Amino acid sequence: MAKGFQENKDRKEAIGSFGKSIGKRAGFKCEWCESKDELRVWDYQPDLELETDTLALLCQRCREWADGRKADPQELRSIRNALWSNIPAVAEGASQGSGQMQRGFGQGGDRGELHRRRRHG
Ligand SMILES: [Zn+2]
Numbered sequence: 001m002a003k004g005f006q007e008n009k010d011r012k013e014a015i016g017s018f019g020k021s022i023g024k025r026a027g028f029k030c031e032w033c034e035s036k037d038e039l040r041v042w043d044y045q046p047d048l049e050l051e052t053d054t055l056a057l058l059c060q061r062c063r064e065w066a067d068g069r070k071a072d073p074q075e076l077r078s079i080r081n082a083l084w085s086n087i088p089a090v091a092e093g094a095s096q097g098s099g100q101m102q103r104g105f106g107q108g109g110d111r112g113e114l115h116r117r118r119r120h121g
Contacts, residue, residue: 044089
Protein backbone atom coordinates (compact mmCIF):
# COMPACT_ATOMS: atom_id res chain seq x y z
CA MET A 1 0.00 0.00 0.00
CA ALA A 2 2.81 2.33 0.91
CA LYS A 3 4.26 1.55 -2.47
CA GLY A 4 1.18 2.83 -4.27
CA PHE A 5 1.41 6.01 -2.36
CA GLN A 6 5.07 6.37 -3.25
CA GLU A 7 4.34 5.77 -6.93
CA ASN A 8 1.65 8.38 -6.82
CA LYS A 9 4.03 10.83 -5.29
CA ASP A 10 6.74 10.07 -7.82
CA ARG A 11 4.28 10.61 -10.62
CA LYS A 12 3.25 13.97 -9.26
CA GLU A 13 6.86 15.00 -9.13
CA ALA A 14 7.44 13.72 -12.65
CA ILE A 15 4.45 15.68 -13.91
CA GLY A 16 5.89 18.70 -12.19
CA SER A 17 9.11 18.26 -14.11
CA PHE A 18 7.13 18.20 -17.35
CA GLY A 19 5.34 21.37 -16.37
CA LYS A 20 7.74 23.74 -18.03
CA SER A 21 7.77 22.10 -21.43
CA ILE A 22 4.00 21.59 -21.39
CA GLY A 23 3.53 25.22 -20.45
CA LYS A 24 5.72 26.29 -23.30
CA ARG A 25 3.91 24.05 -25.77
CA ALA A 26 0.60 25.41 -24.61
CA GLY A 27 1.78 29.00 -24.75
CA PHE A 28 0.73 29.23 -21.10
CA LYS A 29 -2.91 28.97 -22.04
CA CYS A 30 -5.39 26.20 -21.45
CA GLU A 31 -4.89 23.72 -24.27
CA TRP A 32 -8.61 23.08 -24.50
CA CYS A 33 -10.20 26.50 -24.27
CA GLU A 34 -7.28 28.96 -24.18
CA SER A 35 -8.28 30.36 -20.83
CA LYS A 36 -5.56 31.36 -18.38
CA ASP A 37 -7.46 30.48 -15.27
CA GLU A 38 -5.56 28.36 -12.74
CA LEU A 39 -3.57 26.40 -15.26
CA ARG A 40 -2.30 23.04 -14.22
CA VAL A 41 -0.92 20.00 -15.97
CA TRP A 42 -3.57 17.33 -16.40
CA ASP A 43 -2.71 13.63 -16.57
CA TYR A 44 -4.76 12.09 -19.38
CA GLN A 45 -3.49 8.52 -18.96
CA PRO A 46 -2.68 7.99 -15.28
CA ASP A 47 -2.02 4.30 -15.92
CA LEU A 48 0.50 4.77 -18.70
CA GLU A 49 4.04 5.98 -18.67
CA LEU A 50 4.33 9.73 -18.59
CA GLU A 51 5.02 11.54 -21.82
CA THR A 52 4.15 14.97 -23.07
CA ASP A 53 1.54 13.52 -25.43
CA THR A 54 -0.60 12.36 -22.54
CA LEU A 55 -0.32 15.57 -20.59
CA ALA A 56 -2.22 18.75 -21.25
CA LEU A 57 -2.21 22.15 -19.67
CA LEU A 58 -5.78 22.79 -18.57
CA CYS A 59 -7.59 25.54 -16.77
CA GLN A 60 -9.72 24.84 -13.75
CA ARG A 61 -12.97 24.61 -15.71
CA CYS A 62 -11.57 22.16 -18.21
CA ARG A 63 -10.09 20.02 -15.48
CA GLU A 64 -13.55 19.78 -14.00
CA TRP A 65 -14.88 18.60 -17.36
CA ALA A 66 -12.07 16.08 -17.54
CA ASP A 67 -13.28 14.89 -14.16
CA GLY A 68 -16.75 14.40 -15.56
CA ARG A 69 -18.50 17.58 -14.56
CA LYS A 70 -21.46 18.36 -16.78
CA ALA A 71 -20.99 21.24 -19.16
CA ASP A 72 -23.62 22.94 -21.22
CA PRO A 73 -23.17 22.95 -25.01
CA GLN A 74 -22.56 26.68 -25.01
CA GLU A 75 -19.55 26.27 -22.77
CA LEU A 76 -18.26 23.34 -24.75
CA ARG A 77 -18.02 25.40 -27.91
CA SER A 78 -14.90 26.93 -26.41
CA ILE A 79 -13.03 23.64 -26.65
CA ARG A 80 -14.04 22.80 -30.22
CA ASN A 81 -10.63 23.78 -31.60
CA ALA A 82 -8.93 21.43 -29.21
CA LEU A 83 -10.53 18.50 -31.03
CA TRP A 84 -8.21 19.18 -33.99
CA SER A 85 -5.01 19.07 -32.00
CA ASN A 86 -2.44 16.40 -32.77
CA ILE A 87 -1.72 15.95 -29.09
CA PRO A 88 -3.76 13.01 -27.77
CA ALA A 89 -4.25 14.51 -24.33
CA VAL A 90 -5.73 17.57 -25.98
CA ALA A 91 -7.78 16.12 -28.83
CA GLU A 92 -8.94 12.85 -27.28
CA GLY A 93 -9.22 14.30 -23.83
CA ALA A 94 -11.37 17.14 -25.08
CA SER A 95 -13.58 14.84 -27.12
CA GLN A 96 -14.12 12.65 -24.10
CA GLY A 97 -14.76 15.66 -21.94
CA SER A 98 -17.27 16.88 -24.48
CA GLY A 99 -18.76 13.45 -25.13
CA GLN A 100 -21.70 14.45 -23.02
CA MET A 101 -22.35 17.23 -25.49
CA GLN A 102 -23.43 14.81 -28.20
CA ARG A 103 -26.16 13.55 -25.96
CA GLY A 104 -27.56 17.06 -25.91
CA PHE A 105 -27.26 17.57 -29.66
CA GLY A 106 -28.40 14.23 -31.06
CA GLN A 107 -32.14 14.43 -30.82
CA GLY A 108 -32.61 10.72 -31.35
CA GLY A 109 -30.36 9.86 -28.41
CA ASP A 110 -30.08 6.19 -29.35
CA ARG A 111 -28.15 6.86 -32.48
CA GLY A 112 -25.50 8.90 -30.66
CA GLU A 113 -25.14 6.12 -28.16
CA LEU A 114 -24.45 3.61 -30.91
CA HIS A 115 -21.81 5.80 -32.48
CA ARG A 116 -19.95 6.18 -29.30
CA ARG A 117 -19.93 2.49 -28.64
CA ARG A 118 -18.67 1.69 -32.10
CA ARG A 119 -15.82 4.15 -31.74
CA HIS A 120 -14.82 2.44 -28.58
CA GLY A 121 -14.60 -1.05 -30.01
ZN1 LIG B 1 -9.80 25.44 -20.32
